[in-house]
Amino acid sequence: MEKTIIAKYSEGMMDKSTQVRLGKLGAYPFERLKKLFSASVPNSALAHIDAGAGEPRLPLPEFVQDTLNANISGFSKYPATRGNAPLPQAIADWLKQRYGLRDMNPATQVLTANGTREALFAIAHALVNPDAEKKPYVMMPNPMYQIYYGAAVTAGAGPYLLPCLAEHDFTPILDEISVDTWENTAFVYVCSPSNPTGWIADRDYYARLLALADKHDFYIVADECYSEIYWQDKPLGLLEVAQDLGRVDYARCLVMNSLSKRSALPGLRSGLIAGDADLIARFAKLRSYTGAATPLPLQHVAAAAWSDEEHVARHLQIYRDSLKAFFDVWGQGDIPAGSFFVWLPVENDEAFAIAAYEQQAVTLLPGSYLGAEDSHGENAGSGFVRLALVDGVEKAAELAARLKKVRV
Ligand SMILES: Cc1ncc(COP(=O)(O)O)c(C=O)c1O
Known part of the structure; x- marks a missing residue:
C-alpha cells in the first residue's frame, strides 16, 4: 500500500501573514549547499566539475547577437x-x-x-x-x-x-x-x-x-x-x-x-x-x-x-550524448526518459556530496535539498543526489569516472 502524504507542516505553513510565511521557508538549495561545503576544500589536483546547477553551458546560438543588435533601440x-x-x-x-x-x-x-x-x-x-x-x-x-x-x-x-x-x-x-x-x-x-x-x-x-x-x-x-x-x-x-x-x-x-x-x-x-x-x-x-x-x-x-529548431536539435544531441557517455562509464542504472539530470541513488546524500567535492572536486546537489519532509517525517529526495549534465560529453564521462572513485 503506497503512502500518500500531506506535508507535515501544511497547516503551520498557512499563516495569514506573508512575512511569517516567508520566515517559515528554509534557505534555497544552493545556499544550503554553500553552507554544507563551508568547511570543505575541493581536491586541488583536479579541475572543478560543477554538476550542481541545471544551467546549460553550451555555445550561444548564432542568431542571438544579430537579433539583439538589430533591436537594441527597443531598450528606450x-x-x-x-x-x-x-x-x-x-x-x-x-x-x-x-x-x-x-x-x-x-x-x-x-x-x-x-x-x-x-x-x-x-x-x-x-x-x-x-x-x-x-x-x-x-x-x-x-x-x-x-x-x-x-x-x-x-x-x-x-x-x-x-x-x-x-x-x-x-x-x-x-x-x-x-x-x-x-x-x-x-x-x-x-x-x-x-x-x-x-x-x-x-x-x-x-x-x-x-x-x-x-x-x-x-x-x-x-x-x-x-x-x-x-x-x-x-x-x-x-x-x-x-x-x-x-x-x-x-x-x-x-x-x-x-x-x-x-x-x-x-x-x-x-x-x-x-x-x-x-x-x-x-x-x-x-x-x-x-x-x-x-x-x-x-x-x-x-x-x-x-x-x-535547428539549434534545439543540436542541443538535444549533445544532451543525449552526454547522458550516454555518463551511463557507459557509470555502468549501471537507466538513462532518464527526460531532462539532463541524473538522479543517482546513494546511501547518504549529504555525505556523498561532501565526499565528491573533497575527493573529486565535483559539485552536485543532495537530493534531500530538492524534497520536503512529509507527515511521516520522510523526505522523498533523501538517498539521492542530482547531477546536471550541462557541460558537454567529455565532462559527463569524466564526471562518471570521478564519482566511481568516491568513498564515503
Ligand atoms: C523544473 C524547472 N522549472 C522551471 C525552471 C526555471 O527556469 P527558467 O526560470 O530559467 O525559465 C527550472 C530551472 O532550473 C526548472 O528546473
Missing part, C-alpha cells in the same frame, strides 16, 4: 505585460507546431514570462485565496523544483506532497487521496519531464488529472521546461492531451515552458505561459501590477529562439 521603450509583437505570435506558432494544436490565440491564450521561475512562483498568488475556508492545498511532486513549495507557502496555501518513488518509476502518486483533500485543492503543479527524476507524464496521467480537476474544481499548472530534452519519445504536453479530449479551450490548464533549457539561454530570462484564456486574463492582471514585462530587445531574441 516600455514593453507590454502580455508581450509585444512578434513574441506572442512566435510562441503560439511554436505551441501549434510542437503539439499539433489547432487553436492558440496569441492575444488571449499566451503570456510572456521573464523566465518560468518567476511565473511558476507568481501563479500561486493568482490562484490561491489565503482567506478562503476551502481550497487550502497546492499539490506538487516530492521531490520538486523548490519554487513550487515556496510559491504555495507564500501564497498562503498548504503544500500537499505527491511522493515520487523509484518503485513507481517516480510517478507522482495520485492514489489514496481523500475526496475532502481533492475538494480543498486550489491547483496541482506537474513537472514533466521532471526535475530531478526525469519522469515524463503520459496521456493517462494527464487525462486522469484533468478528470479529477473537473470533478473537484481545481486547476493544473504544467511545468514543461524540459520538453525538448528527452532520451527517446518526445514528451506529450498537457495542452495536446486536453485538445485530444475535446477541451479545445484548454479549460483549467496552464503550461509553462522556457528558453533556458531548450535554447541554452538561461541568462535571457524568457519563457512562455499558455492555456485557459480565463486563467491567462487573471494572471495578466496580477502581472500588470507586479511589472513582469520582458524588455523589447530580449523579446525579439526570444521570438527568434522559438522560431528556430
Whole structure:
C-alpha cells in the first residue's frame, strides 16, 4: 500500500501573514549547499566539475547577437505585460507546431514570462485565496523544483506532497487521496519531464488529472521546461492531451515552458505561459501590477529562439550524448526518459556530496535539498543526489569516472 502524504507542516505553513510565511521557508538549495561545503576544500589536483546547477553551458546560438543588435533601440521603450509583437505570435506558432494544436490565440491564450521561475512562483498568488475556508492545498511532486513549495507557502496555501518513488518509476502518486483533500485543492503543479527524476507524464496521467480537476474544481499548472530534452519519445504536453479530449479551450490548464533549457539561454530570462484564456486574463492582471514585462530587445531574441529548431536539435544531441557517455562509464542504472539530470541513488546524500567535492572536486546537489519532509517525517529526495549534465560529453564521462572513485 503506497503512502500518500500531506506535508507535515501544511497547516503551520498557512499563516495569514506573508512575512511569517516567508520566515517559515528554509534557505534555497544552493545556499544550503554553500553552507554544507563551508568547511570543505575541493581536491586541488583536479579541475572543478560543477554538476550542481541545471544551467546549460553550451555555445550561444548564432542568431542571438544579430537579433539583439538589430533591436537594441527597443531598450528606450516600455514593453507590454502580455508581450509585444512578434513574441506572442512566435510562441503560439511554436505551441501549434510542437503539439499539433489547432487553436492558440496569441492575444488571449499566451503570456510572456521573464523566465518560468518567476511565473511558476507568481501563479500561486493568482490562484490561491489565503482567506478562503476551502481550497487550502497546492499539490506538487516530492521531490520538486523548490519554487513550487515556496510559491504555495507564500501564497498562503498548504503544500500537499505527491511522493515520487523509484518503485513507481517516480510517478507522482495520485492514489489514496481523500475526496475532502481533492475538494480543498486550489491547483496541482506537474513537472514533466521532471526535475530531478526525469519522469515524463503520459496521456493517462494527464487525462486522469484533468478528470479529477473537473470533478473537484481545481486547476493544473504544467511545468514543461524540459520538453525538448528527452532520451527517446518526445514528451506529450498537457495542452495536446486536453485538445485530444475535446477541451479545445484548454479549460483549467496552464503550461509553462522556457528558453533556458531548450535554447541554452538561461541568462535571457524568457519563457512562455499558455492555456485557459480565463486563467491567462487573471494572471495578466496580477502581472500588470507586479511589472513582469520582458524588455523589447530580449523579446525579439526570444521570438527568434522559438522560431528556430535547428539549434534545439543540436542541443538535444549533445544532451543525449552526454547522458550516454555518463551511463557507459557509470555502468549501471537507466538513462532518464527526460531532462539532463541524473538522479543517482546513494546511501547518504549529504555525505556523498561532501565526499565528491573533497575527493573529486565535483559539485552536485543532495537530493534531500530538492524534497520536503512529509507527515511521516520522510523526505522523498533523501538517498539521492542530482547531477546536471550541462557541460558537454567529455565532462559527463569524466564526471562518471570521478564519482566511481568516491568513498564515503
Ligand atoms: C523544473 C524547472 N522549472 C522551471 C525552471 C526555471 O527556469 P527558467 O526560470 O530559467 O525559465 C527550472 C530551472 O532550473 C526548472 O528546473
